[in-house]
Amino acid sequence: MEHLSQYIEADYAVLSAVLYCLGRVLKALGRFPNRLIPLTLTGCGIALACLGAASRWSEYANWAGVMFDGVVQGILCTGMSVYLNEVISHCGPGGCSPGK
DSSP states (O other): OHHHHTTSOGGGHHHHHHHHHHHHHHHHHSSSOGGGHHHHHHHHHHHHHHHHHHHTGGGSSSHHHHHHHHHHHHHHHHHHHHHHHHHHHHEETTEEOTTO
């Protein structure tokens, strides 16, 4: 986890938590297919990260930089949120068990 987290910029760190919560909501709905949750989170992560990057337009030289940063950070934050979900589901209150 420490390797992935070094690539996520501090401005986007909260996005991982937001995507984790969104994933839990989608799973709780029951009508939403579980296999589509990661793909949906990826789309939402990219969209939200692009909005965040666009809000700091003055830090970039052009729109390509904004979009690249948004896409990369969105994918990384989605990966972190899915990883966090897996850690929580496999290392619950009873401790970590690899075969759970």
